[in-house]
Amino acid sequence: MPHPGIRSSPHGPASFGSDVPMTLAPPAPVHTSTVVVARRRRHPARLVRKIALGSLGIVGFLGLWQLVSALGLVRASSLPSAVDTFAQLGVMARDLEFWRNIGRTMTTWAIGLVAAGVLGIVLGAIVGLVPFLRRATHTTVEFLRPIPSVALIPLAILAYGIQMQAALVIVVYACFWQVFVQVLYGVADIDTVARDTARSFGLTRASRLRNLVLPTALPYVMTGLRLAAAVALILAITAEMTIGNPGLGRVIFQASNVGNITTVYAIVIVTGILGLIVNLVFRLIERRSLSWHQSVRGEEVL
Amino acid sequence: MTLYTSTVRTARRPSRIWTKAAGSIGFAIGLPLVLLVVWGIWGTLAPATFFPGPLTILDAFVDTWIGPAFVDDVLPSLGRLALAIVLSVGVGIAAGTVIGLTRWLRELLEPLLEFFRAIPPPVLIPVFVALLGVTDTMKVVVIVFGSLWPVLLNTVEGVRATDSVMTETARSFSLTRSQRLFGLVLPAASPRIMAGVRQTLSVALIMMVISEMFYSSSGLGFQIAYFQRNYLIAEMWSGIVLLGLVGVLLAVIFSIVERRVLRWYHGVKEVERA
Numbered sequence: 378m379p380h381p382g383i384r385s386s387p388h389g390p391a392s393f394g395s396d397v398p399m400t401l402a403p404p405a406p407v408h409t410s411t412v413v414v415a416r417r418r419r420h421p422a423r424l425v426r427k428i429a430l431g432s433l434g435i436v437g438f439l440g441l442w443q444l445v446s447a448l449g450l451v452r453a454s455s456l457p458s459a460v461d462t463f464a465q466l467g468v469m470a471r472d473l474e475f476w477r478n479i480g481r482t483m484t485t486w487a488i489g490l491v492a493a494g495v496l497g498i499v500l501g502a503i504v505g506l507v508p509f510l511r512r513a514t515h516t517t518v519e520f521l522r523p524i525p526s527v528a529l530i531p532l533a534i535l536a537y538g539i540q541m542q543a544a545l546v547i548v549v550y551a552c553f554w555q556v557f558v559q560v561l562y563g564v565a566d567i568d569t570v571a572r573d574t575a576r577s578f579g580l581t582r583a584s585r586l587r588n589l590v591l592p593t594a595l596p597y598v599m600t601g602l603r604l605a606a607a608v609a610l611i612l613a614i615t616a617e618m619t620i621g622n623p624g625l626g627r628v629i630f631q632a633s634n635v636g637n638i639t640t641v642y643a644i645v646i647v648t649g650i651l652g653l654i655v656n657l658v659f660r661l662i663e664r665r666s667l668s669w670h671q672s673v674r675g676e677e678v679l
Numbered sequence: 680m681t682l683y684t685s686t687v688r689t690a691r692r693p694s695r696i697w698t699k700a701a702g703s704i705g706f707a708i709g710l711p712l713v714l715l716v717v718w719g720i721w722g723t724l725a726p727a728t729f730f731p732g733p734l735t736i737l738d739a740f741v742d743t744w745i746g747p748a749f750v751d752d753v754l755p756s757l758g759r760l761a762l763a764i765v766l767s768v769g770v771g772i773a774a775g776t777v778i779g780l781t782r783w784l785r786e787l788l789e790p791l792l793e794f795f796r797a798i799p800p801p802v803l804i805p806v807f808v809a810l811l812g813v814t815d816t817m818k819v820v821v822i823v824f825g826s827l828w829p830v831l832l833n834t835v836e837g838v839r840a841t842d843s844v845m846t847e848t849a850r851s852f853s854l855t856r857s858q859r860l861f862g863l864v865l866p867a868a869s870p871r872i873m874a875g876v877r878q879t880l881s882v883a884l885i886m887m888v889i890s891e892m893f894y895s896s897s898g899l900g901f902q903i904a905y906f907q908r909n910y911l912i913a914e915m916w917s918g919i920v921l922l923g924l925v926g927v928l929l930a931v932i933f934s935i936v937e938r939r940v941l942r943w944y945h946g947v948k949e950v951e952r953a
Contacts, residue, residue, distance in 0.1 A: 430786035438791055455809040512706040517714065523926030525881070527888045527900075528919045531907030535729045535915075611799040615885075618801055619892055619904075626802070630893075633805030641805045645798060652797030 457639040466643040475628075479651070482624040485541055485613040486606075486655075489548030493609070494602055496549070497556025504557075505564030506590070522558070526551035526612060530619050544616035544624075551612050552605035556598070563597030564590060596667055603659040610655055614648060625651075731913045736920060739913035744921055748902070756899040757925070759815060760887045763822035767879050771827050772872060775834025776864070785835065796832060800825025800882065801889050808894060818890040818898075826883040833875030837868030870944050873937050880929050888922065899925075 439459045445451060446458040457465075469475045504510045526547050537543035567590060575585050617626025625644055632640035715733055722732020731739075744753060778785050778792075804821055811817040841864050849859050865872075891900030903918035938945070 427786050427789075430783060431790040434787040434789070434791050437787075451810065512703075513710050516707045517710045519930070520711065520923070520927060523881070523930045524919070524923035525885045525888055525926055527885050527892075528903065528922040530892075531903055531915050532729070532919065534907060535910075535912070607797075611801070614799045615801040615889060618804075619889070629802055629805060633808065638809050641809070645802050645806060648802050649794050649798040652799060653794060656793075656797055 454636070454638060457642055461639055462642045462646065465639045466646065469640070469643060478623065478625050478628055479647070481541075481622075482610075482613050482617065482626065483651075485544050485548060485616070485622075485624065486609045488541075489545050489613065490552055490602075490606055490609045492545070493549045493552030493605055494556055497553050497601065497605075498560055498598060501557045501560025502564060502590070502594075505561045511561070511565075518558075522554045527615065527619070530616065533616075534620055539621050541622050543620050544613060544622050547616045548609050548612045552609050555605040555608055556601040559597040559601030559604075560594060563594030566597065567593045596670055599663040599666060603656075603663055606655050606659045607652065610648075610652055729912055731916060735913045736916045740917035740920060743914050743917050752897055752899055752902050753921070755815075755897065756887060756891065759819050759898075760822065760883060763819045763826065763887070764880060764883050766819070766823045767826045767883065768830055768876055770823070771830030771875070771879065772834050772865075775831045775872075776838055776860070776868075778831075779835040779838030779868075780864070785839075792828070792832065792835075796828040800886055804890060804893055813894045818887075818895075821890045822883050822886040825886040826879045829878035829882065830872065830875035833871045833878075834868060837871030838864055840871070841867045866943075869940055873941055877933060877937075880933055881926075884922075884926055884929060 442459040446453065446456050504514055529547055529550060530543075533543040533546040537546065571589060571593075572585075575589050580588070613624070614626040614629075616622065617624035618630045621627055621630075625648060629641055629644045629648075632638075632644070719732050719734065722730065722735070778788060800821070803824055807817050807821050807824070811820060845863060845867070846859075849863050854862065887898075888900040888903075891898035892904045895901045899918065899922065903915055903922070906912075906915035906918060
């Protein structure tokens, strides 16, 4: 299969938004056997077959959707036909406001992700490198992390009103834990022999950070950022739906309130495409920045 | 004379254990205690409208949730959550195994599954409200549809990554299909599956809250939104605390189950590390 072994990174392949990973248990480690699968050579015929079958799946799904609504198995007021939905999508794409809404949602997403990423990496590195802090914060982290970020929505509304800041509170809270915990794992994963070697060779603190801690923790950081990117999108849209700050989430909520069901379906498709792009881009960044790492190079066979 | 030294060592050990235990307990409750005290003092010295002190919240917690509200709002919510988690994990593992073992099916469905996984789950609430109305079924379906993907996709990936030498060994020892499935494929995939289940749990909890925030008139999510709209600040905080407790409870249950299911796996890892 063409997916290189990076898909076997700590949290498994599903970069699906897990808002609050449940425990501090170490992440499932890389499976060497996956790497073996990844090393299989790409046969052109197999690739063609894969693409053909994949497109057949999509076309089949759209056909089934069209058939169900055409036969009237479900009321048209709750399930518009596939053709109508894509026609509506075309109409919306010609409207500048639609693109502005995408821009608003993605702005919340980007600001939240950057803030959570910086906070998570800095605090994670500090807490992870100082054993006293790591022990002292353990239970607090275990208690704060499982709190679903949506529980904070009412608080965010009260504190900031119907604005982007309220949405940012939710996004940053959810994404922070993703990055923070991965950085903790990453910093804890430093090989003891490598650390002692670095010490006895008299490397300075800065040099140890750059040449030992950073390379060890980077795969974990990238996993954390990839998970956080997916979570940030989910919560940016959720916040717009519940808080009501402008963006795609508010559009879908309003459309559903006035019974404009075709728009609802069209925007569901748009959000799916956005999520897909975010996943692909972050997988690409991860692969590029870890091109030196064995899980990407895939040289380690058993 | 080595005998004597060893006796001396065993005699000294208990006191060390006690200091160690006291130390780790101190570390475990130290920071939460300090934070609570600081919060309490802050709350009494400079009372902020939206940030009541911990004692006020504790009062509100007892008044709000212990009593009829527990039966009317909390239990139905938790019931839907439990049902949805069982359905998600069951359907996810079953479908994931079938898809992971059948190559043409996997290639047929892969792009579709990637797309469905990428849809932010809360967006589907208006869709399912249109399809099913505001019912309990709708809420359960919304939770399942949102939280199914991590466990499903991780199962596919885990089943696919079964060691080929082991698969062929099992074949050549002519194990039956079900023996191979329950004796090799599922155990081999179980670390991945559990990683997926962990994500499923947290998404399910989020979806439970959100599914009750719209068009609903009961449940935990509705209550918290209601308190906020009516500026019942302490009550709202008590709801946040309750949700946090549910989250922690789920995390504890998960880690107990995981330790049982993956006991062999953690053992193998320890041996490899040593």
